[in-house]
Amino acid sequence: MQEIGLGTMLLNNSIENYLLALLFLSAVYFIIRIFDKVLLGKMDLFVEKFSHSFSVLLKKIIKKRIYPLLYLLALFLAFNELKTSSQIDNFINLILMILSVIFIVLSVLDIITYSLKKYWSKKHRSEEQQKVLSITLFIIKTVVWIIAFLFILDNLNIQITGLITGLGIGGIAIAFAAQNVLTDLFNYFTIFFDKPFDIGDFIIIGDYKGTIEHIGVKTTRIRSLSGEQLIISNTDLVNSRINNYKRMRQRRINFSFGVTYDTPLEKLKKVTGIVEDIIKSIDKTEFDRAHFAEYADSSLLFQVVYYVTDSDYKLYMDIQQQINFKLKENFEELGVSFAFPTQTIHFASSELINKKSEKVVGINKEDQNNFDKDKIN
Numbered sequence: 001m002q003e004i005g006l007g008t009m010l011l012n013n014s015i016e017n018y019l020l021a022l023l024f025l026s027a028v029y030f031i032i033r034i035f036d037k038v039l040l041g042k043m044d045l046f047v048e049k050f051s052h053s054f055s056v057l058l059k060k061i062i063k064k065r066i067y068p069l070l071y072l073l074a075l076f077l078a079f080n081e082l083k084t085s086s087q088i089d090n091f092i093n094l095i096l097m098i099l100s101v102i103f104i105v106l107s108v109l110d111i112i113t114y115s116l117k118k119y120w121s122k123k124h125r126s127e128e129q130q131k132v133l134s135i136t137l138f139i140i141k142t143v144v145w146i147i148a149f150l151f152i153l154d155n156l157n158i159q160i161t162g163l164i165t166g167l168g169i170g171g172i173a174i175a176f177a178a179q180n181v182l183t184d185l186f187n188y189f190t191i192f193f194d195k196p197f198d199i200g201d202f203i204i205i206g207d208y209k210g211t212i213e214h215i216g217v218k219t220t221r222i223r224s225l226s227g228e229q230l231i232i233s234n235t236d237l238v239n240s241r242i243n244n245y246k247r248m249r250q251r252r253i254n255f256s257f258g259v260t261y262d263t264p265l266e267k268l269k270k271v272t273g274i275v276e277d278i279i280k281s282i283d284k285t286e287f288d289r290a291h292f293a294e295y296a297d298s299s300l301l302f303q304v305v306y307y308v309t310d311s312d313y314k315l316y317m318d319i320q321q322q323i324n325f326k327l328k329e330n331f332e333e334l335g336v337s338f339a340f341p342t343q344t345i346h347f348a349s350s351e352l353i354n355k356k357s358e359k360v361v362g363i364n365k366e367d368q369n370n371f372d373k374d375k376i377n
Contacts, residue, residue: 021078028074032067057114065107072096072103097155105148112140135217136189184218187234191215196237201246202313205237248311250286253320257327258299258339267336268292271302274334278326279306282319299339 040062044055076096120133192215197203201212203222210224220237222230259271272290279287288305295301308316331338 024078025074028070032070036063036067053114053118057110061107061110065103065110069100069103072099094156098152101148101152105144109141109144112144113137184234187238188215188217190238191220191234196242197244197246201244203245204243205232205240208232245311245313249309251308251311251316252305253308253316254303254305255320256293256301256303258296258301259331260337260339261298261300263300263336267334268300270334271336274330275302275304275327278323278330279304282322284309284315285319296339298342 040059044059076093079092116133116136191197197212199212199215203209203212208222208224208230210222210230212220213223213229214221216234219231219233222232224230259268272292275290276287279285286307286309288307290302290304293301293303308319310316328338
């Protein structure tokens with residue numbers, strides 16, 4: 001009976017080779033375990049001081065992605081030291097390659113997902129727009145997995161040139177067939193990342209105005225002031241000039257009023273001061289100017305400019321109403337009257353009218369006599 005020793009051959013490999021391969025795998029395993037117990041905890045504490053979320057991501061990538069890759073690398077190196085048939089070598093290399101690609105892709109997607117969610121949290125997106133993140137991640141994951149799949153096929157010595165060409169032609173055909181839909185989709189992402197408006201903003205687009213109710217993949221819905229819902233494609237919105245009143249920091253107000261021509265000069269000079277005191281006494285207003293602007297047709301016209309430090313239209317109207325009430329109250333106390341359209345007609349004296357009438361009658365008689373003479377002749 002043959003004695004079993006380190007040099008004993010088993011499946012074209014000595015027991016010594018198997019022990020060395022097993023020893024190598026054990027060493028890699030214990031190194032990873034020591035790193036996991038000692039160094040990873042300290043590194044995690046250091047990273048967590050700066051960002052808790054990034055610390056969680058780092059631990060996930062190391063434990064669920066890098067550790068399996070290291071084990072796969074150790075297996076690959078261990079099997080390279082053993083003599084096996086070419087079929088077994090090819091099968092093992094294929095499995096290790098596929099698993100390595102999968103773990104690398106998962107690591108990349110983890111980083112992309114973390115980055116997008118971090119970007120999302122900083123922008124304070126509305127809950128209704130959460131689906132944008134899901135759509136974006138779905139598209140990115142699909143593209144990355146397709147690239148990984150093509151990479152695996154290429155390493156399997158499968159000709160992928162025809163497949164890529166077919167995908168390209170099919171993609172072009174689909175793009176032409178759904179050109180309008182894709183344009184609206186890309187403009188939807190333009191609205192999402194550029195953020196010209198948010199849900200709840202009051203905007204004006206050309207002849208349309210209203211409040212944003214819903215931002216969809218193809219269309220955006222706006223509730224107009226008269227109550228109906230306007231549905232506008234995202235392409236039309238992106239290509240239009242948008243006035244976003246929700247983001248107005250302050251509203252500039254310019255209004256005018258007139259007083260009667262018989263207002264004394266002393267009272268007229270007090271009008272601008274009264275207007276300034278009224279505006280400054282109201283919250284969320286900034287007085288700019290008030291001037292006696294011109295002699296209008298039926299009034300002495302004053303122009304006033306002030307600012308409302310809020311974008312709320314209802315607040316502006318409340319402030320303007322308060323200014324109008326106080327102007328009326330102060331002008332009544334001062335004895336100044338607001339002007340309204342009037343027309344003054346001046347009549348001449350009766351003697352002058354009679355003289356002009358006699359003169360006109362005399363001229364008419366003379367013209368009549370001349371006409372009769374001409375007729376006889």
